[in-house]
Structures are given as C-alpha cells and as structure tokens.
Amino acid sequence: MPAELDPAGRVQRYNRPALGLFDRAVASVLPAVPRSVVKRVSAPYIAGPTLDDARRTVASLNAVGKCATIDVLGEEIHTAAEAQAIAASYGDVFAAIGADGLDANVSVKLTGLGLKLDVELCRSLLEALVRDAGARGSFVRIDMEDASSVDDTLALYRALRGSGLENVGIVLQSYLKRTLADISELRDLRPSVRLCKGIYVEPGAIAFQDSEVIRRSFVSCLEALLEAGSRVAIATHDEHLLGESLRRVAALPKEAYEFQMLLGVREARASELVAAGHALRVYVPFGQRWYEYSLRRLQENPQMAGVIAKATLARAVGRGR
Numbered sequence: 001m002p003a004e005l006d007p008a009g010r011v012q013r014y015n016r017p018a019l020g021l022f023d024r025a026v027a028s029v030l031p032a033v034p035r036s037v038v039k040r041v042s043a044p045y046i047a048g049p050t051l052d053d054a055r056r057t058v059a060s061l062n063a064v065g066k067c068a069t070i071d072v073l074g075e076e077i078h079t080a081a082e083a084q085a086i087a088a089s090y091g092d093v094f095a096a097i098g099a100d101g102l103d104a105n106v107s108v109k110l111t112g113l114g115l116k117l118d119v120e121l122c123r124s125l126l127e128a129l130v131r132d133a134g135a136r137g138s139f140v141r142i143d144m145e146d147a148s149s150v151d152d153t154l155a156l157y158r159a160l161r162g163s164g165l166e167n168v169g170i171v172l173q174s175y176l177k178r179t180l181a182d183i184s185e186l187r188d189l190r191p192s193v194r195l196c197k198g199i200y201v202e203p204g205a206i207a208f209q210d211s212e213v214i215r216r217s218f219v220s221c222l223e224a225l226l227e228a229g230s231r232v233a234i235a236t237h238d239e240h241l242l243g244e245s246l247r248r249v250a251a252l253p254k255e256a257y258e259f260q261m262l263l264g265v266r267e268a269r270a271s272e273l274v275a276a277g278h279a280l281r282v283y284v285p286f287g288q289r290w291y292e293y294s295l296r297r298l299q300e301n302p303q304m305a306g307v308i309a310k311a312t313l314a315r316a317v318g319r320g321r
C-alpha cells in the first residue's frame, strides 16, 4: 500500500518527530521521490533483499556483542497465498538462525500474516510460527501496527498465551492513550513487551500528539511494565528516554530488560550501551518489499532533506553523463 497523503499532499500514514522546515517540505514530497533514490538512501536501514543479506548482517552484529530480531518485510500483502509465503519465509529464517548459530529472534507484522484479510488465517499462521520458534528455542515478537490493529493483535497474543505458548511477546506504543490501561489488563500474563513511541499517524482522540507528552507516557508505561514484572525491551533512540530508562533499570538484573534499536540508527550509541554491559538488540529487516519500511525510516531521519537532496542530485548528475 503506498503512503497516504492528506489533502495538502503531506504523507499521513506515519508519525514524524519534529522536523525543520526544509525537512518537513521534503517529507511532504517523499512519495514523489523516485523509488531508486528512496532505495539508495534507505539502504542503511535494511539488511538487503535476501535472507543471506540478513544472515551476514546479524553475524556482524553478533560479532560486536549485539543481538538481533529479524523482520521479513511484507506488510502490504493482498492474498492468503502471500501471507502463507511470508509465514514460510519465517521458517527459513529460523533454519538460518539455527544453522549459523546466530543470536537472533524474529519480529512479525500481523498484517503480513493476513490480519486484515482473515483473522483466523492470521491466528493459525502465527500460532504455527510461535510453535516452530518454540521447538527451536527461539522467540517471536509481534510488532504493533496502526491503531485499527491493536485490539486484534492483543486478542491474538492473549489467545496464544492461553494455549500455553510463552515464547511470544508484543509491542506497546506510548503515544496511544489506551496503553497504560492495556498494561494493566495484560498484567496477569506478565507479558514480554517491546515499548516504543509508535510510528503511525493517529488522531488526537486516541493518541498523544505532543512529543513531550509521548515521552512522559513512555516513562509511565515503562514504570508500569517493570512494576508488573514484565521483561521490557526499551526501543528508542531518544537520548532523553535512554537516560530516563537507564535510571529505572539500574538496580535490575541484566536479564530483566534489554535495549532495542533499528538497523542503521544511532549505531555508536548502541555500541556504548553494549560496552556498559546492557543487552542490545538490533531490528534487522530484509526482503523485497522494502518501500513502506524505508519511507517510515526516512521520515524519522532528522537529516532526511540533505540525504535525499544529495542522492537526487547524484542521480541527476549520473543521468547527465
């Protein structure tokens, strides 16, 4: 699905941090930027088109003490066969993790497993995946998508845990006003939760819009999760939140939490966390369906305008030769 535009032509699907004027202007025309340029500038965020690319990337992360979560790109599917193909790709990912002895688990988007086509199909593909992971001693993180998916995602998670599956976790987004209530409802499960700000554009009625309020909510959610005994994956590159989080986990055993960052973002800061003895997991997406994910990352890059302008210019110069 291409990024949606508002009536003024601005990209509307994804939540963006505060950008400068020029960056905002470039963000608004991102969907018009040639795919070849988007592909080039977003290359650092994606391991590559194939599983071998992901294997190599994860091996090099492992070599410097970082673990990984591997994502098969593919949220924009339209048929049950495509959902089944994505589920099968995860089987290949688990086999590669085992064969190469990689320190990695997987992240999965339920829309890629058919959530919007047929919830029952999605449930059965997800359950098979979690069982497969369990048999291999691995773990499945269910990514959280836009607000229309939250109820179904939480219900599927609860159903899996109800069938005795423990090797599965979810993601909660601090920009959603409901998240603290969700944490308290999930309390009986002591869920493994990745906590992030949230990337999709949601209306003010259900989501905080102010970046300081989203930060405060992140800290409140983190405190509530730790208090509930959840294992928390703190997924942020925000220095302020890293500081707040470090203070709150300082007295905890290292297995009680981990930090998570995206491939290609703040890698030096991630290395510092590793050097300080914290577990650090990098989100490693790979696959042919790279476009949607790339747009999301570019819109969060504070230097996006310069990066795009440089790549567009290089393309124009290349053509002129």
Ligand SMILES: Cc1cc2nc3c(=O)[nH]c(=O)nc-3n(C[C@H](O)[C@H](O)[C@H](O)COP(=O)(O)OP(=O)(O)OC[C@H]3O[C@@H](n4cnc5c(N)ncnc54)[C@H](O)[C@@H]3O)c2cc1C
Pocket: 017, 142, 143, 144, 145, 171, 173, 194, 196, 197, 198, 199, 200, 235, 236, 237, 238, 239, 260, 261, 262, 264, 265, 266, 282, 283, 296, 297, 298, 299, 300, 301, 302
């Ligand atoms: C491991 C992981 C998994 C995630 N899973 C989900 C999910 O399941 N559902 C969901 O809605 N969201 C997910 N997100 C995205 C998340 O919600 C935020 O949109 C994203 O992390 C940016 O928020 P931030 O906390 O890093 O703060 P920001 O304020 O956006 O970023 C802080 C700083 O990090 C740097 N930075 C951030 N992004 C970039 C970039 N793309 N390029 C260059 N520099 C950058 C900049 O220096 C920026 O100032 C995930 C994020 C991570 C790290």
